[in-house]
Amino acid sequence: MLLPTATYRAAAFVEAARRLGVELTVASERPSTFQEANPAGLLTLDLAGLEKAAGQARAFAREHPLRGVVGVDDDTAVVAAAIASELGLRGNTVAAAGAARDKYEQRTLLAAAGVPVPRFARHRLDDDPADLAKRASFPCVLKPLRLAASRGVIRADTPEQFVTAFGRVKRILEDAGCEMRDARSMLVEDFVPGSEYALEGLLTGGQLRVLALFDKPDPLDGPYFEETIYVTPSRLSHDAQRAIAACAQGAVAALGLREGPVHAELRYNERGPWLIELAARPIGGRCSGALRFGTGDPGSGAGASLEEIVIRHALGMPIASLERERCASGVMMIPVPRGGGVLKEVRGVAAAAAVPLVEGVEITAHPGESLAPWPEGSRYPGFIFARGETPAAVEAALRTAYGQLGFVLGAA
């Protein structure tokens, strides 16, 4: 299990492995203080270097055989592919996982395969933004090639906004330490109007099984693209849902992805679906808490987490059911309060948790933590979960619960 130390997902994956009775090795980029005490269960890998990581994993596997490998985010998905290739384990090729991670390479392959994507171009950070703005079409979106969680993604409607956004994305990339060759660029693409959807899927032999399709009921029209509410099942028509699934399947094939979880972001408008992002990893943050599998029918199991499904798939273990539970479910990524600041206190958590249908309120930011709003920020201060009979009821519960919360912030 490749768990970078900055992940939100350690608890969910570790607990899933424990429930499955799987003997787990956790690999991170920084050593655990228990590594010498538990050399079979803890490993340090160079997650920034594919060949080195694969070699380290091979050396490790000589003493502690590995049966499967799972990456949990964009970067570790590529490392997992390298390790899978090195050890002959179930997984994607490095080329496919790498293409999914790089927004430019991804769009190039998708466009070549006829998958609907916005018109795009890659520009170097030291290009003249005023010159680029003259040739851009508007509205457009400027975005880093690799950063996650819509960090550094900015819409521009005019040449003036383009120049300002260009400088801001550049600073964000420099602050993020993106000095690699392929990160000295940014992507500029047409803004695609329409509603946005998130598809969670599992690949087996290149075939996509849709696990859930989430509506994003809040408009994501910019200028920044901080996420808020996800609700499933989707309220789109069945035809539209089928078109989205077909679009995602086409994208998967275009990139050459074949195994494991995928998370796709798509827009849908009068011209049909548009593939905005495809990642070879499960849904991010704590959002997987909105998903449970098994309908409770005989043989289908009940209550399996997404992480259990991912681990079972990686190990070739039987999966009782990939049917999501019958009720509607949703999660709200709590927005960073306007202006940001240092978190002093969160008020109203109990009141939010007491809202009917709300299942949990998880504040993941800690007191004293600096919260930066988008586009510089990328960390939600918490998550709200709700389940109910209908997507509309779930969405309403999430909004009501959010309305109960009050963030007390100090100066950064």
Add this chain to the structure above:
Amino acid sequence: MSTADIRITAEPIDNGRCKFLVSETLHAGGGVRRFASVEEAQGSPLAEAIFAIPGADVAEVIVSGNLVTVVKGSPAPWPVVGKAVGQAIRAALAGARPAVAPKPVAAANASDDDALYDRVADLFERDVNPMVARHGGHVELIDVQDAVVMVRMGGGCQGCGMADVTLRQGIEALLHQHVPEVKGVVDITDHAAGANPYFAAAKK
């Protein structure tokens, strides 16, 4: 204080386990009580009420200070079960008897647990805490009940994104090696209150 003033926050860990943070103390004195059956719950109104929640198939209740951890076997969602737990907490606090009875002095496994406690405490002092101290953390051994070890994390461990890795791959693994009689480890830390976690989650 009326029961309406009692604030309860549910923090589901997964569909089987949920922590409930309560604004009032349920079990004072710094100790912890773990109830693994209806029989063990007898005499403690809070645990009795939680085990009696219909359809929840409650398997375990752990109470420490103002924190209640409930483990259930039912697939019923926490919104349903959690509200019943909240009612049980409020009723127990409003009752005439203490919500949680003191730990019986002559519990059947007390001597075994006492012996285990000493060995686990030695391991924590000798190995566990020096290791987590390298990341500014510490782990407090709260109790051993029925061979289940209860711990509370602090410092850099409290709220750390890798706390579960430390717990399962570090502490639990060490316990298996050195005190194999231990059946499990339960973390009763209020991680949300951690002000200085060593690793803070930062990626979507």
